Amino acid sequence: MSPPTAAELPVGESEFDRDTEVVPRSDDPGVFDAVLSSGWTISLGINGGYLLAIADRALSQVLPHPDPLSVSAYYLTASVPGPAVVRTEVVRTGRSMSTGQARVLQTDSEGNEVERLRVVAHHGDLDALPTEVRTSASPPVMPPPHQCVGAEHAPDGVFGPRETNGLIERLDVRMDPATVGWALGEPSGRGEIRGWFRLADGRPNDPLAVLLATDAFPPTAFDLGIRGWVPTLELTVHVRARPAPGPLRVVLGTRNLAGGLLEEDAEVWDSADRLVAQSRQLARTPRRTR
Template sequence: MAQASADTAAPSEFDRDTAVIRRAPGVYDTHLSAGWTIFNAVNGGYLLALMGRALGDALPHPDPLTVTAHYLTASVPGPAVIRTERVRAGRTLSTGTASLVQRAEDGTETERLRVLATYGDLSALPDDVRTTAKPPALPPYEHCLGSDSAPGDAPALSGSTAIAGRLDLRLDPATVGWAVGAPSGRGEMRGWFGLADGRDPDPLSLLLTVDALPPTAFEMGLTGWVPTVELTVHIRHRPAPGPLRVAITTRNLAGGFLEEDAEVWDSADRLVAQSRQLARTVAGEGG
């Protein structure tokens, strides 16, 4: 399938909902779509992709290589402004910052998140690969479980959120014990990932992918909201067309905080993205 882009006449839902309009140099207007919410808050991966879109326009290089975001307050659907600043632009890399703010009815601005990112050109990277990393061992797509697979009165496997309708997500049955009240306790989440409208992955959509699966906290026996405090993503390759495989693990939950380490593999068996985030467990919030 040919990849849709923000420049086509009929953009995909992802491209439409991550569109930004340049108001002035480095300043962009945008609208946070209610279609990408989790427990009424806008998903952090979607926000990161939107920030990546603005930085991709503000910086001279095309692709995000490393992006770090600190989430300051929960974002809500509605208008927002992204302010970017070019920190440095070299021959092969450029670095910039971005801040997303939303304005209340009384005119007060609240900063939602702040990003520091370095961009480059993924197509210019050398082809050599030396790695001990291996793709996750997943059952075939048709043997994994989608958002319509939860039995009885169990919660939807996507977490009962609006974002579920935008994703083609099929989870490894070994990581969905939480949906039937029998979490494994292993802190693992794995699955096949794509966008529901069939848009092929690209470096920008990978920023969404790393934060789109249900939290590993569910499989550790916790429920409720798991808001991201900080998220760092490394984009390693431009992904091949087709579904992605995502594996997320948590090794340590302490003091109400946990880390999530994610790997994203493309249809050509290449590790295309890695991430680590620090998240907070908020028991009893979010329904």
């Protein structure tokens, strides 16, 4: 079975649905065809949260439980726009939780299949989780979206040429003015970025969009005065609840940069002041700073 083109993939209700669509192979159970869209690139690289959503969408079709609870992804090689294959494996199934593995692969110029991403995920039913909450975490305090800073306010060149940054056009990210000094050449050194997140076409946020939100903001390395490509090596997301309608608030921070690596922790809060997801990723810092 040949991989589909973008025009042949089923059209969802939004661009995100369409561009994360996976098509099962009738003759190869657990294997899906996908097209990695150039619309979700940042500096020519495919966004890691978008890739994670594709892998988890495939897992949701083979696991008996619909929602991601814990998803760990290892980014092995750089993905490029074009056809991809998602190979899934059901590892374990239980009454309230199931576990699966997904691999995203592409074919290189020599015809070799190259693994881009490997994911291990626990799935469950978010609507069936206990409602009791005991937490010391509190939602971030920041200005409303209309008083925050969007990509259209960024100085020229901050995100590179717009033709290589399709992600910016597909997200409505509004950053807290207190955490955008790096864009003006005045990083705070605290390694913190906060802001509002939603998809630009108004698609409601769901668990897949939450996965995207954890990797949709500029890297916290920018606020440390480090600019350049900051590739993700590993990303783990814990989804705690289905988000309420409305934009999400995302807080990103790093506490330790050493050996050319830094961690980035994220909290995702919904409009009902619930902590709906937490994540941690390990990323490599650029070899040179500017």
